[in-house]
Amino acid sequence: MPHSILTLITFLPAGGAALLLFWPRTGASAIRNIAMGVSLLTLLLSLPLFPAFDTSNPGMQFEQSAAWIPSLGIRYHVGIDGISLFLVLLTTVLTPVAILSSWKSIQTKVREYHLFMLLLETGMIGVFVALDFFLFYVFWEVMLVPMYFLIGVWGGQRRIYAAVKFFLYTMVGSVLMLLAIIALYLLNGATTFDFPAILESLHQGNLILSPGQQHWLFLAFFFAFAIKVPLFPLHTWLPDAHVEAPTAGSVVLAGVLLKMGTYGIVRFCLPLFPEATREFTPFISLLAVVGIIYGALVAMVQTDIKKLVAYSSVSHLGFVVLGIFALNEQGLHGAMYQMLNHGISTGALFLLVGMLYDRRHTRLIDEFGGLADPLPVFSAIFMIVALSSIGLPMLNGFVGEFLILLGAFDADRTYAVIAASGVILSAVYMLWVYQRVVFGQVTNPRNRRLLDLDFREKLVLLPLVVLIFWMGIYSESFLRKMDGSVSQVLQHFRSSAVVMKH
């Protein structure tokens, strides 16, 4: 496997985007094919990472490092470990799915749409593989621009409001993170922005952060990530963005972008600022639990399916954060696993909602009912996905939530109990909406003559359904890959905590 594989995977989509830039805007189908081809190629390139990934090695793999801005010690340094591996794969899987899903629904400005889609993929992969703080920040910010355009140009009624809100929220968070990054760089002797190097000097005791410094740096980082997750009080941009974004946009947004926040927490906050992490854990877990319940309750009263799914993500991401801040193996494993589950099942949910919308141009629950009759396949898949997002055993959702609750129970019983009730709530709103949409008589005559999923739509959903079962049944094959890195994070966490003590 070439050592520049990650670079290839990261920038191949950008190359495709560049190609589209000079492609004549006429011939939409050709453009779609190019975009699809590029994203599929990226997927094919990224799949070998899974078998080739060395489970025994908890550290970074497939690393590549080159000088970028030497005068500031900024390097182009990429690599993946068990934590980012699956997120990269998730991205490369979801992007072609998203492109395929918008095959029919996007008819205007096709070239620009796919251009931004591919740029977005580059940005997302970059965030997960970057190991240099500067590089990470660059990807983190640049990724905003295509998403902003996707929401703002191809979105729904209030798309502009949603797009700007999305951009500004993330911006405010990330500029503070930028300062924190620079501060970290200066405290470490202004020599390097390289994350592993800084982590190393932290463990060697060359870089000692006073509690006060840890406190503020942690907050600066965590604020940026918490907005992205989004953690409970900072979530208000999410429903707008989700509802207004085009289907593919929502899929990517829910599937990948939200994971950047949780990924950042696991990757940076825990190892770098162990004491501050301990200090804030109770507070953050509280917010997470509040988010779980709040998201579930709000989702329950939604009349718009897409909004419901959006709020359900708030609830699910609450689980992830709770798992992370359980600060033990099960919790972290569960959190990592739940990230993927949420990416897949919520992505699938958004796709299904999008397919309904393409047929009826409405997302109001009352408009539907008794779809089982006209749309059997749709209803079946909807059932599977809904159950996976509820966390039914044998399906992917179960494993994640179970591990998270296990970990949380170790950490703090009350929170675990409350969170568990969140699981029940999620079952309530999911099954309820399913019952209202699918079961019963066809109330609305317009639903009677709807066409069931065509081949393309089945093709879109197939990989996700497969993954839902696979990850539900053979979860071991995934968890094993994560194991090393996850335990290393925790061990970093503990060891550096020890260093701090003395």
Place this chain on the structure above:
Amino acid sequence: MIPLGFYLVVSAILFSIGAYGFLIKRNIITLFMCIELMLNAVNLSFVAFARYYALLDGQVFVFFVMAVAAAEAAVGLGIIVALFRNRQTLNVDETNLMKW
């Protein structure tokens, strides 16, 4: 002979008069004269310092200031003439096509 302080006080007073006039007057030509007054106040203190320290460069500086003031006057009058041709007024309150 008269101490340095006197000159400085006079020049400060002149400068203040100029600045004050610039802020309250409304006729462009008058504003212009106020600026000239301020420049000459500065010149006075330059000359005073130069005389006091028995250095020449202060006086040389005054030459430059006068030359620049003349050039500014030329340009300024040119602008005012152009403005007057377009607007038939020399009142700054009426030159308000753009507001902040």
Place this chain on the structure above:
Amino acid sequence: MDGSLALEIPQIFPEIALSVFGIAILLLDTFLPKSKRHAATGIALAAIALTAVFTLGLVGEDGTFFSGMIVVDGFSIFLRITFLVVGALTVLASSSYATRENLAVGEFQALVLFAIVGMNLMAASNELIMIFLGLETLSIASYILLGIKRSDAKSNEAALKYFLLGSFSSAFMLYGIALAYGATRTTNLEAIGREIAAGSAGMTLIYVAVGLLFVGFGFKVAVVPFHVWTPDVYEGAPTPISAFMSVGPKAAGFAVLVRVLMVAFPAAYAKWLGLVWLSAVLTMFVGNCVALVQSNIKRMLAYSSIAHAGYILVAVATRNQEGVAALLFYTLTYALMNIGAFTIVSLVSRQGDRKTYLDDYAGLGFKQPGLAAALSIFLLSLAGIPLTAGFAGKFFIFRAALESKFVWLAIIGVLNSAISVYYYLRVIVVMYMKEAPDDWSPVAMSSSAIAVIALSVLGILQFGIFPDMLISLARSSVIGYR
């Protein structure tokens, strides 16, 4: 003495060349037949190229010349080159503009050259007298440039406002110079620094002098509370000149400010730091917040340029070499993005600078993708999105600020740049997310304008993605500076 002076003339060859060519252009413009007058642009560009050669010839000849009047060091050379870049872009942008608005191209270009002379002298001057002369050369040239559309009332008004406030502020600056001279018996910056260090100067006078000088320069670089003229002047001015005014005099003013504060008045640091700190915070907030509500894009860019002056003041406040290097980097890259943006604005505004409102950009994104993409890049760069030079510049400034422990200044700065994103995005929103009006008339492009835009875009991406070269250059040119 004459011999030695004659030997030192090469040190000001750049300025001499510019002046000679400027005069030549004026004469050509008068005596050549109308048909041949557009040659002025070519001559001006040639002059700038020649000057660049002379300027680069000065590298390594550090020292002070003309009995301490002129200083040649990395700082001044870097700035001279910056001004030449600004000048070249302005000349290019204004040539097509002048023909469109049928103005005298020759006068236009000659005055731009004279303005560059002024800025160069400011950057290279080691003497309050030279600073004053350079500043006035620049100011007088820019007064005329602002009012060059003689029959346009807005242009007159811009010229008048800038003229009145400009000369008002130079009066303050002069008074400051006079007091500094009175307190230290000299107008040579280093000598002043020595006198103050030796403690043989009346500190009260010095403080007053510093205050007055700051007022004077504050007007020129448009920092709050001396910014009120900016939006009107930028709105009324011929658009290429708005571009020029927003980068050239600003950069020159900051150059002088830095040199004066650091060379002549380091002893008063504690005092002027307060001024700069407060002014920086105010400038960033006022500039960004007022820009949020502008509907005329020229005024919006004017307020944004005020805000950027605030960021640069942060660099000044740090008073360390990192800060000065960041300032050099920032002024150059800022020149690229702002001139680029203003050039596109002047293209879109059509004949007579009419269409300068946000709504006039509706649908540009898909009517003329190239133009809109370029403008988006400029705006994103101004907003400081990574991979653009704007981000690199902000990054260096805030790094310098944190390095010298100005944490709050840095935090306020980044929050402001987050605010600023909003109004830059507004333009992009209008371009890409609003439909074009039915009476859409395509924007007429001109080769020279395209050249300006292309160069700016390339520069922004180059210095944004690979800032290493430029920042190293800036750093090496401020070695041992302060």
Place this chain on the structure above:
Amino acid sequence: MPMMLQFANVLVFLAVGIFFLVFSLTLSSLVRPYKYSAEKLSPYECGENPVGSPWIQFNIRFYVFALIFIVFDVEVVFLVPWAVVFKKLGMFAFVEGLIFIAILAVGLAYVWAKGDLQWVRPEERGSLAER
């Protein structure tokens, strides 16, 4: 305090001057007869009856000439000191002075060629009527 004494002299002069002024005016106002007539109250116009208002608009040309004049009038400020120490400075200064004059000469030529030295600029001849 010698300086104060100097000021005393000034004071004396001032007092005497004012005294003479006031004295002569009051005296004449006391002795002169009072006979008013229209002629006497009219502003003095060589015996002619005044025509129109004395507030007339100066032709804008005057300003143009004024500002052209200013430039050359300031030239002297530099030329006089230059001329005074001319011998001491030698060739270099001489050349410099010539360059200085030459630049101003170019300026004059420019103004001339632009037709600003004529009372009515060529291109304005047409619009002379409404002046």
